Amino acid sequence: MSGVQRMLEVGLILCGAFAVFLFLALASFHPADPSWSQTGFEGTIHNHAGAIGAWFADALLFALGYVAYLIPFALAGLGYLMFRQPHRLLELDYLAVGLRLIGLVLTLIGASALASLNFANIFSFSAGGVVGNVISQSLLPYFNLIGTTLLLLTFLCTGLTLVTGVSWIWLADKLGEWTITAALWLAAQSQRGWAWAMMKLQGQAQQRKQQAAERQAAQRIIDTEDSDTEHSDTENSNESDAALNKKSAATANKANRRAIDSPVSARVEPELDEAFDLPSIQATDDLSRFQPPREPVRVNSDATSLSTSNAVQPEPDTELGANTAVPSAADDDANEQPNQGPIDPLPSIELLDRPNRTGNPLTPAELQQISETVEAVLQDFGVEVKVANVQPGPVITRFELDLAPGVKVSKISNLDKDIARSLSAISVRVVEVIPGKSYVGLELPNKSRETVFFSEVIACDAFQQSQSPLTMVLGKGISGAPVVVDLAKMPHLLVAGTTGSGKSVGVNVMILSLLYKSSPDDVRLIMIDPKMLELSVYEGIPHLLTEVVTDMKDAANALRWCVGEMERRYKLMSALGVRNLKGYNQKVLEAIEAGEPLRDPIWKPGDSMDELPPYLEKLPSIVVVIDEFADMMMIVGKKVEELIARIAQKARAAGIHLILATQRPSVDVITGLIKANIPTRIAFQVQSKIDSRTILDQPGADQLLGQGDMLYLPPGSGVPTRVHGAFVDDHEVHAVVADWKKRGKPNYLDEILKGGLDEDNLLPGEQLDMGDEESDPLYDEAVAFVTETRRVSVSSVQRKFRIGYNRAARIVEQMEVSGVVSSAGNNGQRDVIAPRAPRD
Numbered sequence: 001m002s003g004v005q006r007m008l009e010v011g012l013i014l015c016g017a018f019a020v021f022l023f024l025a026l027a028s029f030h031p032a033d034p035s036w037s038q039t040g041f042e043g044t045i046h047n048h049a050g051a052i053g054a055w056f057a058d059a060l061l062f063a064l065g066y067v068a069y070l071i072p073f074a075l076a077g078l079g080y081l082m083f084r085q086p087h088r089l090l091e092l093d094y095l096a097v098g099l100r101l102i103g104l105v106l107t108l109i110g111a112s113a114l115a116s117l118n119f120a121n122i123f124s125f126s127a128g129g130v131v132g133n134v135i136s137q138s139l140l141p142y143f144n145l146i147g148t149t150l151l152l153l154t155f156l157c158t159g160l161t162l163v164t165g166v167s168w169i170w171l172a173d174k175l176g177e178w179t180i181t182a183a184l185w186l187a188a189q190s191q192r193g194w195a196w197a198m199m200k201l202q203g204q205a206q207q208r209k210q211q212a213a214e215r216q217a218a219q220r221i222i223d224t225e226d227s228d229t230e231h232s233d234t235e236n237s238n239e240s241d242a243a244l245n246k247k248s249a250a251t252a253n254k255a256n257r258r259a260i261d262s263p264v265s266a267r268v269e270p271e272l273d274e275a276f277d278l279p280s281i282q283a284t285d286d287l288s289r290f291q292p293p294r295e296p297v298r299v300n301s302d303a304t305s306l307s308t309s310n311a312v313q314p315e316p317d318t319e320l321g322a323n324t325a326v327p328s329a330a331d332d333d334a335n336e337q338p339n340q341g342p343i344d345p346l347p348s349i350e351l352l353d354r355p356n357r358t359g360n361p362l363t364p365a366e367l368q369q370i371s372e373t374v375e376a377v378l379q380d381f382g383v384e385v386k387v388a389n390v391q392p393g394p395v396i397t398r399f400e401l402d403l404a405p406g407v408k409v410s411k412i413s414n415l416d417k418d419i420a421r422s423l424s425a426i427s428v429r430v431v432e433v434i435p436g437k438s439y440v441g442l443e444l445p446n447k448s449r450e451t452v453f454f455s456e457v458i459a460c461d462a463f464q465q466s467q468s469p470l471t472m473v474l475g476k477g478i479s480g481a482p483v484v485v486d487l488a489k490m491p492h493l494l495v496a497g498t499t500g501s502g503k504s505v506g507v508n509v510m511i512l513s514l515l516y517k518s519s520p521d522d523v524r525l526i527m528i529d530p531k532m533l534e535l536s537v538y539e540g541i542p543h544l545l546t547e548v549v550t551d552m553k554d555a556a557n558a559l560r561w562c563v564g565e566m567e568r569r570y571k572l573m574s575a576l577g578v579r580n581l582k583g584y585n586q587k588v589l590e591a592i593e594a595g596e597p598l599r600d601p602i603w604k605p606g607d608s609m610d611e612l613p614p615y616l617e618k619l620p621s622i623v624v625v626i627d628e629f630a631d632m633m634m635i636v637g638k639k640v641e642e643l644i645a646r647i648a649q650k651a652r653a654a655g656i657h658l659i660l661a662t663q664r665p666s667v668d669v670i671t672g673l674i675k676a677n678i679p680t681r682i683a684f685q686v687q688s689k690i691d692s693r694t695i696l697d698q699p700g701a702d703q704l705l706g707q708g709d710m711l712y713l714p715p716g717s718g719v720p721t722r723v724h725g726a727f728v729d730d731h732e733v734h735a736v737v738a739d740w741k742k743r744g745k746p747n748y749l750d751e752i753l754k755g756g757l758d759e760d761n762l763l764p765g766e767q768l769d770m771g772d773e774e775s776d777p778l779y780d781e782a783v784a785f786v787t788e789t790r791r792v793s794v795s796s797v798q799r800k801f802r803i804g805y806n807r808a809a810r811i812v813e814q815m816e817v818s819g820v821v822s823s824a825g826n827n828g829q830r831d832v833i834a835p836r837a838p839r840d
Contacts, residue, residue, distance in 0.1 A: 542744035566647065649677050
């Protein structure tokens with residue numbers, strides 16, 4: 001604890017103790033106790049604070065009267081002010097001090113004088129003391145009682161405003177607002193009660209009318225049956241009575257069903273309305289004004305807005321019993337209308353959890369106290385700074401330090417652990433450079449950490465109004481503002497962090513952002529999950545181009561397919577004269593809208609069974625998500641790194657983007673080739689500064705707090721931004737996935753995992769893994785060529801069929817295995833052994 005902190009606490013203790021002492025002395029004052037106004041007393045002292053307390057109480061009551069009872073509370077408030085906001089006492093603003101002293105004098109004069117005029121004496125003392133008595137008696141001859149009271153009230157209100165800063169206008173506005181709100185609430189309650197009372201009276205009147213009609217109908221039936229029984233024989237009298245009872249019971253049951261089935265709000269007959277003097281309520285009237293208000297649902301204005309039309313509606317009963325009302329035609333139309341409306345193209349935000357704030361944000365007084373503690377701690381280490389600005393956030397608070405002249409930034413950076421120990425913090429991060437400011441940042445974790453929910457981040461305007469289908473949310477910045485990024489501008493992303501740092505949750509947040517922003521027509525996904533746990537939950541959504549890849553050999557084929565798709569898209573864009581995927585889609589859609597769709601310019605006869613080239617369609621962006629690419633590199637080998645580098649180099653214009661995540665941020669995984677082609681990176685908590693430098697090329701990630709705390713390095717910037725990642729629970733992911741599964745089924749492409757690519761998509765020095773070489777489609781033609789020319793060499797096969805050297809060498813080697821040619825001699829020549837094929 002620093003010296004300043006000790007003095008502040010001592011001041012608080014002294015003020016509190018003296019305030020309690022004075023309160024006890026005043027509360028237990030006895031006029032018989034010895035004091036300065038009474039001498040020569042020898043006996044028991046009644047005051048709980050002793051003789052000293054009796055002297056203090058006598059002096060204060062004699063001088064101020066009832067106002068003396070406020071002095072202990074004023075002392076306690078002064079102690080709190082010294083402890084919590086000492087800077088206000090140390091900053092000597094002479095104008096403010098003078099105004100407060102004037103206000104204190106006016107408050108004492110007004111309060112004591114008003115007490116003398118309106119309250120009874122305290123024992124032998126005036127209610128306002130000597131001060132109040134002198135002031136009031138001096139003013140009464142000149143202003144009379146009413147004028148003096150008005151003047152003293154002016155003194156009191158003015159003094160309180162100067163001392164405390166309270167605004168009487170604000171208080172009057174608040175009182176008026178509360179009064180109007182209460183009056184409107186009472187009026188609404190009375191109107192609602194009157195409406196329900198009218199409905200109840202009308203329902204009772206309708207019920208009485210129906211009961212009367214039922215009795216009349218039953219009586220008519222009984223009269224009819226009685227007339228029939230007069231002409232019947234006496235032997236059948238019992239049967240007639242039974243039939244009569246059965247019919248009357250059936251009629252009563254039917255009437256009862258009609259009475260129950262009819263709505264309470266049915267039209268009441270005019271004569272009944274006139275008798276009760278009540279306005280009639282139709283069945284079609286809007287009864288929403290009698291219902292309690294519901295919470296409004298926020299709906300976006302754009303076409304891809306989130307709404308609540310997907311909420312499950314209760315289904316009507318299919319069985320019609322005695323108490324089931326048959327809906328009218330108007331009710332049927334109203335019930336069918338929601339099902340006939342358009343279905344939202346994107347999931348509803350109601351599938352996600354709502355924020356539940358449990359943390360207590362820091363008050364300005366607490367921030368000021370921490371700021372002074374930071375200044376005192378750095379002063380103890382010989383660093384003179386001043387806190388110039390404070391930015392509180394949901395997880396950390398950044399204190400911007402203004403260094404004294406001659407103080408180096410490195411001196412503070414080297415003290416990060418000492419500062420954390422002195423402040424009892426888990427870790428402290430020093431931001432040496434803040435863009436646009438000359439301050440040094442010191443980021444301290446909050447005592448109460450808030451959870452950043454995914455639902456509140458995607459509900460922000462920056463995400464909802466973004467036009468890019470690749471918009472993603474990351475979380476909130478240190479000031480609490482949502483952080484929204486665009487994957488198309490990155491254009492690839494590298495994510496790294498140790499186990500438990502929140503990396504997997506961060507990847508899920510990115511994927512769900514794409515699912516909440518784009519349809520399968522805009523974005524398609526390829527997911528590679530070596531651990532078979534994190535991404536398998538997304539199996540079956542319509543965005544997937546293939547099943548979630550768990551076999552690393554298939555993962556290499558998927559990346560190789562991306563290379564081939566990238567080359568194909570570049571050929572299409574070159575033929576159409578556009579520079580990127582956005583320009584390509586715009587040109588294709590404009591041609592379709594004009595009624596003249598474009599045909600595939602790179603189509604060749606034989607590519608399909610069609611006689612004409614197919615029409616071009618919109619191409620979606622492709623996002624490849626790899627959860628743990630370190631395992632993939634370990635199993636498949638170096639060629640994965642080359643495939644990733646090749647995609648990262650030139651796939652941006654083709655609309656293919658990579659999201660690579662790993663929990664092993666080492667140099668053998670995050671190689672220089674990958675870092676050079678992926679400038680956008682996210683670092684979660686790591687264990688050492690070496691790992692932080694591997695990811696970000698600078699320290700800082702080792703000082704993060706975990707649980708989603710990250711450093712985001714945007715493209716084209718060398719200064720990372722601290723972001724508190726959004727949290728999404730497993731059941732939220734399952735809910736969104738289930739919602740997309742209901743909307744459509746995936747259209748998988750089999751060629752992605754088969755690796756059926758030609759030699760153009762192979763990397764330099766890579767051999768095409770054909771398995772059985774005789775399955776090469778050129779093998780038979782090569783054998784015919786060799787047996788015909790009676791000469792064999794790798795170069796001749798390569799030139800003849802215009803293939804690569806590796807493929808031609810493999811074909812020649814298979815000819816040797818099959819006995820078509822001999823093995824190479826000392827000079828490398830081979831002989832053709834197989835006979836020449838007979839000609840037709």
